[in-house]
Amino acid sequence: MAMTTIAVLGAGKIGEALLSGLLSAGRRPEDLLFTERYAQRAAELTERYGVRAVDTATAATDADVLVVAVKPQDIEVLLDTLATAVTPGTLVVSLAAGLPTALYERRLPAGTPVVRVMPNTPMLVGEAMSAISAGTHAGPEHLAVVEDLLSAVGKVVRVPERQQDAVTALSGSGPAYFFFLVEAMIDAGILLGLPRDVATQLIIQSAVGAAVMLRDSGEHPVALREAVTSPGGTTIAAVRELENHRVRAALLSAIEAAALRSAELGRAHD
Numbered sequence: 001m002a003m004t005t006i007a008v009l010g011a012g013k014i015g016e017a018l019l020s021g022l023l024s025a026g027r028r029p030e031d032l033l034f035t036e037r038y039a040q041r042a043a044e045l046t047e048r049y050g051v052r053a054v055d056t057a058t059a060a061t062d063a064d065v066l067v068v069a070v071k072p073q074d075i076e077v078l079l080d081t082l083a084t085a086v087t088p089g090t091l092v093v094s095l096a097a098g099l100p101t102a103l104y105e106r107r108l109p110a111g112t113p114v115v116r117v118m119p120n121t122p123m124l125v126g127e128a129m130s131a132i133s134a135g136t137h138a139g140p141e142h143l144a145v146v147e148d149l150l151s152a153v154g155k156v157v158r159v160p161e162r163q164q165d166a167v168t169a170l171s172g173s174g175p176a177y178f179f180f181l182v183e184a185m186i187d188a189g190i191l192l193g194l195p196r197d198v199a200t201q202l203i204i205q206s207a208v209g210a211a212v213m214l215r216d217s218g219e220h221p222v223a224l225r226e227a228v229t230s231p232g233g234t235t236i237a238a239v240r241e242l243e244n245h246r247v248r249a250a251l252l253s254a255i256e257a258a259a260l261r262s263a264e265l266g267r268a269h270d
């Protein structure tokens with residue numbers, strides 16, 4: 001892996017986060033390349049990270065790993081170039097939401113290994129949750145390369161590709177559900193007469209603290225909640241209202257709806 005050249009195709013928000021994470025994890029700038037449509041943006045990134053901007057055809061020839069980080073609507077144009085430029089054996093890693101490995105396999109040279117990734121926006125702060133799936137020609141060695149790459153910007157799990165709609169609904173959209181919850185809890189603070197900045201500080205730090213406990217304590221979420229739910233106390237009074245308003249059922253339905261929508265969007269690429 002140390003000698004691997006990685007090219008990020010489309011250095012937007014996600015592409016830049018990956019470049020930055022790879023450098024922080026110890027990759028050398030000369031082992032990284034990127035492509036970007038606007039010359040000015042490319043120059044800024046080269047200035048910031050010391051990484052060379054190239055055109056797509058050069059990236060396809062020079063890199064061992066191509067990471068596709070363009071928006072799904074830009075994929076066709078990119079594939080037109082990659083179809084003739086990719087050298088056999090180059091690993092293609094797709095971060096583009098919803099695009100199946102089969103789409104790449106149809107357009108790229110026969111036998112090209114493709115790994116599909118569903119990341120999420122906390123990649124921007126090095127705390128992504130990424131789920132990766134092997135295409136037809138990708139083996140465990142390719143998945144290991146992708147795990148190594150993405151662990152520079154967060155955590156990684158392997159799932160069969162058929163589970164990517166569920167992943168999209170859970171961790172892809174997941175940060176939005178937490179933001180929604182935080183927003184509602186801040187409003188509750190306003191209702192109780194707290195200044196907005198105080199309510200915001202109280203809730204955000206409570207969210208961070210709860211997240212670190214969930215990650216680091218090894219305790220089940222139920223055990224952590226029970227530990228702050230004393231008999232006849234304040235928390236159980238709130239929990240009764242959450243149950244009365246069927247918040248658990250609402251989350252099950254909401255996440256199921258997201259998965260169904262992901263499957264619906266995916267069918268557009270069949």
Ligand SMILES: NC(=O)c1ccc[n+]([C@@H]2O[C@H](COP(=O)([O-])OP(=O)(O)OC[C@H]3O[C@@H](n4cnc5c(N)ncnc54)[C@H](OP(=O)(O)O)[C@@H]3O)[C@@H](O)[C@H]2O)c1
Pocket residue numbers: 009010011012013014015035036037038056069070071072074077078095096097098118119120121172
């Ligand atoms: N952001 C998320 O929450 C998230 C989560 C999971 C997955 N993803 C996936 O990650 C991918 C990137 O998302 P993003 O938020 O980083 O989007 P973004 O900021 O729009 O980045 C995409 C970049 O690629 C550039 N680009 C497009 N076509 C190109 C081409 N042919 N050659 C070179 N550069 C090209 C775009 O340039 P222009 O500025 O000219 O358009 C843009 O700078 C998407 O496929 C998305 O589905 C994103």
